[in-house]
Amino acid sequence: MGKPGRLTPLSRLLGSTPIRLAVGLIAVFATVNILSLGFAWLQLRSNVEKQIATNLDQQIAGFRMADDPGTLAARVDTEAMAVDPETRILVFVAPGGESFGNARVQMRGREIDLEEREGGRDLGDDGYRLRSVAMAQGLLVVGESLAPIRDMEETFLGLLVLSIIPTLLISLGAGVWMALASARRVGHVEATLEQLARGNLFARVADDGRDDDLSRIGAGIDRMAEAQGAAMSALRQVSTDIAHDLKTPIQRMSVLLSDLRARLAEGSAEAGIADQAVAEADHAASVFQSLLMIAQIEGGSAKSRFVCVDLAQVAATFAEIYTPAAEDSGYHLTLEPLPGGPVPVRGDKVLLGQLIANLIENALRHTPTGSRIVLGIARDSQDVVLTVSDDGPGIPAPERANVLRRLYRLEHSRTTPGNGLGLSLVQAVADLHDARLILRDNHPGLRVEVRFPVPGAKGVGIAGSFQKDDPPPTDRRQ
Amino acid sequence: MKLLVIEDDRATADYVANGLRQEGHVVDHVVDGREALGQAMSGGYDALVVDRMLPGLDGLSLVKALRAAKVTTPVIFLTTVGGVDDRIEGLQAGGDDYLVKPFAFGELSARIQALARRPAAAIQESVLTAGNLSMDLLRRKVTRAGQEIDLLPREFALLEHLLRRKGRVQTRTMLLEAVWDISFDPQTNVVETHISRLRAKIDKPFDKELIQTVRGAGYRVDG
Numbered sequence: 001m002g003k004p005g006r007l008t009p010l011s012r013l014l015g016s017t018p019i020r021l022a023v024g025l026i027a028v029f030a031t032v033n034i035l036s037l038g039f040a041w042l043q044l045r046s047n048v049e050k051q052i053a054t055n056l057d058q059q060i061a062g063f064r065m066a067d068d069p070g071t072l073a074a075r076v077d078t079e080a081m082a083v084d085p086e087t088r089i090l091v092f093v094a095p096g097g098e099s100f101g102n103a104r105v106q107m108r109g110r111e112i113d114l115e116e117r118e119g120g121r122d123l124g125d126d127g128y129r130l131r132s133v134a135m136a137q138g139l140l141v142v143g144e145s146l147a148p149i150r151d152m153e154e155t156f157l158g159l160l161v162l163s164i165i166p167t168l169l170i171s172l173g174a175g176v177w178m179a180l181a182s183a184r185r186v187g188h189v190e191a192t193l194e195q196l197a198r199g200n201l202f203a204r205v206a207d208d209g210r211d212d213d214l215s216r217i218g219a220g221i222d223r224m225a226e227a228q229g230a231a232m233s234a235l236r237q238v239s240t241d242i243a244h245d246l247k248t249p250i251q252r253m254s255v256l257l258s259d260l261r262a263r264l265a266e267g268s269a270e271a272g273i274a275d276q277a278v279a280e281a282d283h284a285a286s287v288f289q290s291l292l293m294i295a296q297i298e299g300g301s302a303k304s305r306f307v308c309v310d311l312a313q314v315a316a317t318f319a320e321i322y323t324p325a326a327e328d329s330g331y332h333l334t335l336e337p338l339p340g341g342p343v344p345v346r347g348d349k350v351l352l353g354q355l356i357a358n359l360i361e362n363a364l365r366h367t368p369t370g371s372r373i374v375l376g377i378a379r380d381s382q383d384v385v386l387t388v389s390d391d392g393p394g395i396p397a398p399e400r401a402n403v404l405r406r407l408y409r410l411e412h413s414r415t416t417p418g419n420g421l422g423l424s425l426v427q428a429v430a431d432l433h434d435a436r437l438i439l440r441d442n443h444p445g446l447r448v449e450v451r452f453p454v455p456g457a458k459g460v461g462i463a464g465s466f467q468k469d470d471p472p473p474t475d476r477r478q
Numbered sequence: 479m480k481l482l483v484i485e486d487d488r489a490t491a492d493y494v495a496n497g498l499r500q501e502g503h504v505v506d507h508v509v510d511g512r513e514a515l516g517q518a519m520s521g522g523y524d525a526l527v528v529d530r531m532l533p534g535l536d537g538l539s540l541v542k543a544l545r546a547a548k549v550t551t552p553v554i555f556l557t558t559v560g561g562v563d564d565r566i567e568g569l570q571a572g573g574d575d576y577l578v579k580p581f582a583f584g585e586l587s588a589r590i591q592a593l594a595r596r597p598a599a600a601i602q603e604s605v606l607t608a609g610n611l612s613m614d615l616l617r618r619k620v621t622r623a624g625q626e627i628d629l630l631p632r633e634f635a636l637l638e639h640l641l642r643r644k645g646r647v648q649t650r651t652m653l654l655e656a657v658w659d660i661s662f663d664p665q666t667n668v669v670e671t672h673i674s675r676l677r678a679k680i681d682k683p684f685d686k687e688l689i690q691t692v693r694g695a696g697y698r699v700d701g
Contacts, residue, residue, distance in 0.1 A: 247558045247579070248487070254580035255493040262497075262583075285580045289560055296561035305566070320632060321658055325671040350562055350661055357664050364666060 013179055016186070022175025026168050033164055041156045045149060049129075052144045056131045059090070059142040063135060072136045073100040086124040089114060089143030092135075105141050112141060126150045185214050192221060201229035247288045254281040290421040297428040302348050308455060309349045310342040311384060312377045318356045319375050322364075330369035333360070336376035336387075343377050345384050345452040347433045355429040358422040359388040359448055365422075367392025367445070384454055389447035400439040426450075479524040479594050480504045484514040484540070485556070486532050490579070494527060494556070497583045498590070511535030515543055523551050524594045527586070530557040530568070538571045545572035552593035556586065565661065584695025588647040606641040608688050608699050611680060613641055622684060632657065633676050640689065640699040649696035673697055 013019060066072040069092075076092040080102040083090055091101035091114075099105050102120060106113040112130055116123055128143035188205065195203035204225060205218035261274040296302075319335035326333035345352070356375070363373045367390045376387045395403055404427045430437040430450050438449040481498055485491040486509045495505045506521065508514040512534035518526055526544075530537035541553050553575075555568045560578035568576045575589050606613040611622040618634065620627045629637065636657050640648060650669040654660045673689060681687045690698045 244558070251558055251579040252487065252489045255490050258583055259493050259496075282580060289578070293561055296563060301563055317658060317660075321660070321664070321668050321672075322666065324675050325666050325668045328671050328674075348562070353660055354662055357660075357662075361664065361666055 016179040016183060018178035018182060019175045022171050026171045029167055030164055037156060037160050044152060048148055052129050055144050056142055060133050063140055067136050069094050069136045069138050076101045085121050087145045089128055091141040093139040095137040189218055196225050201225055201232055250281055250285050257281055290425060294425050294428045297432050302432060305348055306346045308344045309347050309352055311345045312338045312343040314352050315356060315375055315377050322360050331364060332372045334374050336374055338377055339379055343379060343384055344455050346455050351429045355426050358426050362422045363388055363390045383451040386450040387447060389442045391445040394441060394444055394446045481525050482518055482521060482523045483507045483527045485529045501587060511540050515540055518544055519549055525552045525590055527554055527556050530555060530559045541572045554589055554593055582694060585649045588649045588695055591646050608641055608644055608701050611688055622680060627679055636672060636676055644699050644701050647692045647695045647698045
């Protein structure tokens, strides 16, 4: 599964469909262009070459008549006067080695080297096609300048550049423009899907008033989310209703049992049974209470009350509350040294306290007497991390996801008290705070980590100033 | 005390009213919220016990209406509606306390006592006493029979709370709320342990126990 959030803006852009289409089209267009121009170039060039060769042949044929070196030299000199050595070379090398014509020829082995004549005109820069024929005991050298071919090369190169570069720039620009235009919409769809995946079934793409494929995909996602949300809320409503409706008779039963208990003689067997019945009714009520509370927390309304809470202080308070009780039952509950200063997270103090209390009680309940339980608050680069670790039996890796399910209990812990909702409540509170709940192996034992996003980090704003914890209210109820 | 119980559930209403009468209170009972509004405004009650889900006018609106009409009679909500938000809503509407059903009668009784006996004006005492124990709030010192006793800060706060309410029962949840500012009930017996530590320091070395356990309700310091 892709993680769209991790991509840089550039790689996002490059990975977008319009850009990929634009780049593909540019590649096709460039290839076709280069091929057709290249073919035309080869064709024209071979024509020009043929023309040059014909010219050279005719030149040589014109001098065939003369077989006396003196005559030939004179004719060459005369004709060469009228010819610009930049376009055409005409030289006769006499048997004595002297050059006549509009350039000088040096023989270097079989290679012919052209030089300017003293006082004569310049040679061309583009090179020549030379042909030499032995004639009248000397050597006749004729040459045609390659300038027409070079000129043609430049023309074709210019054509290539002029036709490809603007196309390339225009198509790429159009691609980027389309990509940017659709990126916002695609990003919106992605963000909505991410939210839905995280369980926020209220996220919607919403109609943007257009009628294209993206809008249709968006509408499809919305319909899916709608159906999912309706199913979930129906399920939630049913369980909330059941919990509510059952709470009232349980409460009545509890009242009647208490009434009955009050009429029984202290210490009698009947009183003992009544006490047990009261305790069972209370337990049933607490299960429903927890279910309702989880439903309410999942509803998310508590988020509106979020303030900055010093998690270190909440942890210290709960360590202090539980330490004596833990010691008396033979456990070692300790608080790791806290980081200096307050450790702010955005949240609800009551629920954060409940989360810590449930984790401590969970550890007390599921480890044997004598176990160590360590509560810690730490800060790393990304998160504020609350940990509760123990050295008890731990939870086998395959079971770890299950224990977060409502009312789920490990088979061997069926006999221990507790209602199987402690960790579900922790999960609900963690979710409400956008925190991640992670169960790890503590080698030995269980290590529960709750990772809260740091306030002020991306997407988490701090509203108002840091809220100081109230001093214990001693005079609230007189 | 003169109390008004506003509750539409017959069984609960009878249980609450009878229990409170047995403790010596005068108790009136009303089922309908609208009817309750008039009676609470004119009846001269010391405290109101209000259910949230009532016919006529719901408990929350009832209390808001009373507060708007400047009726300051203490109100305790007694309700099955027990979420975190609900409790805050109840207190914001003008309730003084919030107790979720099912409840132990001792809890309700202790909380009603606490509500109705708010002092007219807070008299700032600097020394609290019970028997031969005295607590100096300014120097933060506790002595019993001339012997100084060292207390941890939270033990000091716990003892101070009990001494300020001498003779009145304080339940576990009331102590958690007042001393630790925690509004839910942990399943482990945390309060009992803190009380027993406190007892070990202030009662054990002496002949008479100052902190009394009240069965099914909580703790009380007797003078």
